[in-house]
Amino acid sequence: MTGATKVREQPLVLVVEDYQDAREMYAAYLQFSGFEVAEAGNGVEAIEKTRELLPDIVLMDLALPRMDGWEATRRLKNDELTKHIPIVALTGHALAGHAEGAREAGCDAFVTKPCLPDALVAEIKRLLDQHRRKSDNGTDAGRVPKSSKKRT
Amino acid sequence: MSRLAAPLAPGHGVESDAKLAFVEFLLTSVDVQESARRAVDWLVAHVAVSEAAVLVAEGMSPEMQLVAEHGVSSGAIMDFALSREDTSHPLIAALDSPEPVYIKTLPAHYRVPLEAAAFHVIPLRAYASEPGQGLLIVGGLGPEIDSETMWLGRTLGKQVSRLLGRQLLAETRFGQERMLLYSIINAVTDPILLTDTEGKLIIANTHAEKLFAAPEEASEGWRRAAALNNMLFSAALSTSAVGMAELARRELLLVDPLEGSDLLFELLSSRAKDERQGTYVVSILRNVTDLARAKEEIEESYRTLRIAQAEVRDERHRLDLIIDSVADPILVTDQEGDIVLMNTPAERLFNAPGVDDEATLRRVRANGANLTSFVSNVLTRSGEQRYRGEIQLGDPSTGRPLPVEAVAGTILSEQGELMWVVTILHDLTEALEKARLYEQLKQGSVQLERKVQEATAELAEQNELLRRQHIELEQASALKSQFLANMSHEFRTPLNAILGYTHMLLNNVTGPVTEPQRKSLSRIDSNSRHLLALINDILDITRIEAGRMPLNASAFGIGELFDEVLAELEPIIKRSNLSVTTRLRGNVPSVRSDRQKVKQIVLNLLSNALKFTPAGSVTMTAWFDARAKQVEIAVKDTGVGIPVDDQVKVFEDFRQLDSSPARGYGGTGLGLSICRRLANILGGTIDLASVPGRGSTFTLRLPAKARRR
Numbered sequence: 058m059t060g061a062t063k064v065r066e067q068p069l070v071l072v073v074e075d076y077q078d079a080r081e082m083y084a085a086y087l088q089f090s091g092f093e094v095a096e097a098g099n100g101v102e103a104i105e106k107t108r109e110l111l112p113d114i115v116l117m118d119l120a121l122p123r124m125d126g127w128e129a130t131r132r133l134k135n136d137e138l139t140k141h142i143p144i145v146a147l148t149g150h151a152l153a154g155h156a157e158g159a160r161e162a163g164c165d166a167f168v169t170k171p172c173l174p175d176a177l178v179a180e181i182k183r184l185l186d187q188h189r190r191k192s193d194n195g196t197d198a199g200r201v202p203k204s205s206k207k208r209t
Numbered sequence: 210m211s212r213l214a215a216p217l218a219p220g221h222g223v224e225s226d227a228k229l230a231f232v233e234f235l236l237t238s239v240d241v242q243e244s245a246r247r248a249v250d251w252l253v254a255h256v257a258v259s260e261a262a263v264l265v266a267e268g269m270s271p272e273m274q275l276v277a278e279h280g281v282s283s284g285a286i287m288d289f290a291l292s293r294e295d296t297s298h299p300l301i302a303a304l305d306s307p308e309p310v311y312i313k314t315l316p317a318h319y320r321v322p323l324e325a326a327a328f329h330v331i332p333l334r335a336y337a338s339e340p341g342q343g344l345l346i347v348g349g350l351g352p353e354i355d356s357e358t359m360w361l362g363r364t365l366g367k368q369v370s371r372l373l374g375r376q377l378l379a380e381t382r383f384g385q386e387r388m389l390l391y392s393i394i395n396a397v398t399d400p401i402l403l404t405d406t407e408g409k410l411i412i413a414n415t416h417a418e419k420l421f422a423a424p425e426e427a428s429e430g431w432r433r434a435a436a437l438n439n440m441l442f443s444a445a446l447s448t449s450a451v452g453m454a455e456l457a458r459r460e461l462l463l464v465d466p467l468e469g470s471d472l473l474f475e476l477l478s479s480r481a482k483d484e485r486q487g488t489y490v491v492s493i494l495r496n497v498t499d500l501a502r503a504k505e506e507i508e509e510s511y512r513t514l515r516i517a518q519a520e521v522r523d524e525r526h527r528l529d530l531i532i533d534s535v536a537d538p539i540l541v542t543d544q545e546g547d548i549v550l551m552n553t554p555a556e557r558l559f560n561a562p563g564v565d566d567e568a569t570l571r572r573v574r575a576n577g578a579n580l581t582s583f584v585s586n587v588l589t590r591s592g593e594q595r596y597r598g599e600i601q602l603g604d605p606s607t608g609r610p611l612p613v614e615a616v617a618g619t620i621l622s623e624q625g626e627l628m629w630v631v632t633i634l635h636d637l638t639e640a641l642e643k644a645r646l647y648e649q650l651k652q653g654s655v656q657l658e659r660k661v662q663e664a665t666a667e668l669a670e671q672n673e674l675l676r677r678q679h680i681e682l683e684q685a686s687a688l689k690s691q692f693l694a695n696m697s698h699e700f701r702t703p704l705n706a707i708l709g710y711t712h713m714l715l716n717n718v719t720g721p722v723t724e725p726q727r728k729s730l731s732r733i734d735s736n737s738r739h740l741l742a743l744i745n746d747i748l749d750i751t752r753i754e755a756g757r758m759p760l761n762a763s764a765f766g767i768g769e770l771f772d773e774v775l776a777e778l779e780p781i782i783k784r785s786n787l788s789v790t791t792r793l794r795g796n797v798p799s800v801r802s803d804r805q806k807v808k809q810i811v812l813n814l815l816s817n818a819l820k821f822t823p824a825g826s827v828t829m830t831a832w833f834d835a836r837a838k839q840v841e842i843a844v845k846d847t848g849v850g851i852p853v854d855d856q857v858k859v860f861e862d863f864r865q866l867d868s869s870p871a872r873g874y875g876g877t878g879l880g881l882s883i884c885r886r887l888a889n890i891l892g893g894t895i896d897l898a899s900v901p902g903r904g905s906t907f908t909l910r911l912p913a914k915a916r917r918r
Contacts, residue, residue: 174716
């Protein structure tokens, strides 16, 4: 399945978040932490960007306009092109049901807001590492970023 | 002529009945020939004589007439004649003999009206001293004359003497009148006696003779009875002789000489005076024995009647007592409607004896009128045996209304005609009063029931209201929870950005910061974190109260949990310089519960202990209570402790004992409140034991296996 993933120097993280301040904050910190970052503001855009860019991991806010995070996740996980991409759900709602809904939709991890940037980065690194080890057969699908390099 | 003892005299032992019959006959006979014939017949029948004949000299005539004979051939008596003047004739000679004469052989020239050679000649006379007035000639007896024949001779002698004497009287003119008189007194069936004043008998009719004169040959009883009767008679006369009125009347009890029974006579005696004979007494005895018997019977019946009357009276008295003892008035009225009987209670209502109070009398009359109309109803309904009705009476003395129930029964005669009406009155006052009370009770009960129903309806309404309020409250509570959940989310989003950027600044993401800037950023960071903690705690409480705290049960070991908690709080522990130790006492089995919630509680307890312990140690101990099947975790510190009065307060929301803004300890003040709520959700408890200045011990007790909610 690695063939579908573009070979790049730094892992690409697609940050899907409608709240611009948060989105840009996570993007800034992820770049600072050595990831490549792409951004999407809603569910529809998230699917388009994922199919287009085939990122190494998707950070998916669940409360999104146009199409919410659960639906977007479901679609991505049902798509042969994108199903292998790990998705980290991000939610501000701590009420019961959100986490379960996210797992059912196909999310690989779940992070509750507020989430400090370094905690988020640690979770992403953990998931990528896990993913890489799982599909480790010579290819370097999950590389650990070494420097921050912004890519738009 | 000698008297010889009779050898087995044939007449011996003739029953006295035959003699009596004969004597009775003689008493009633007034004819010499008839008496003589009867005597001959008697001899033939009772004594073994072969021949018998009777000769009498009637009146002044010297000729002896043959008046009766038996067994004599007609030739012997044909032309027989004998004159008393022929004194040489042995028969005439026998007339004056004091004894009967036995003639063995009669010289042939003497004629006798008999054929036998030897015979007895018995002179007929009243007394032995008298010359005979007739002869009884008996043949075939043998030389000895028997006693029966002797008795007959004596008896017949007396009869002949009596009858011939009378005949002698009758033959003169005076004598004829006297005979008539004699016949008259003899014809009277009552005994009549003529006596002197001493009671000595002068003349007696045959009925009197029967009582007072016993013939010589009469039985001993007869003689004694006659003697007794004479004595009684004399006594009766003598007791009344002195001062006796013209006519005296008294009772005299005599003895029947033949039957021996008592005879009661009424003795009527009067004095008569005769120039020649002086004063004498005529007595007439009237047999009143039957009368007395009848009187006795009447008296007996009368006595019986009196007894019966007394019994009836007793019965009536008893009945009266019974009727009077009945408390209810009882009245008996006849077919006219008049009261014929009533008991005392009835009398009180319908009769006021001895009362002249006008009002009372009026009431009594009114009662009577009411009763009469009731009874007349009964009378018109003759077909019915019983009649029941109500009468409105009044108490005669007070005028108090007296409603009574009247039950009337009719008594019919044997012919089926109505005789009496018996009416029993029963006072209804009490019954009516009871009915009234019952009615009141019933009304009260109905009212009570209505009130209960009203109260019930009200209660139901209030319940419904409460139920609606409850629903509204639940909805409001749910809305509140939802609102708070939404709020906390909305809070987090900007807080997330604040914390994130602060973090980036502090991490020099946007370039190096100066030391004063770093200090300020740190303040921003810590305040933001405190705000976040508050929001998280509020969210927890909200979720618990809304019942929306999710539980995820899993099995886990307490030891591992302790390690995790220690690891999480490691920076703080390091900073605190306290000795923190954990211990598992005994074998503590793994617990099945919500791991995250348990961890949150333990974390909170340890964090609190660290926070409030300036120096010393904090110990976390876990053990298993097998009996209660629960795991107990105690967090013990040597800190400031909590005063007893405040030991309850610490579990309340937003409580820190030092509530001043400049308090020395961080935290939201919601921690213990949340811990206790979480413990309850998991089926456990949290207790506190503390001594101020010495330290506190919080103990969490959890069921080894949480119940499914």
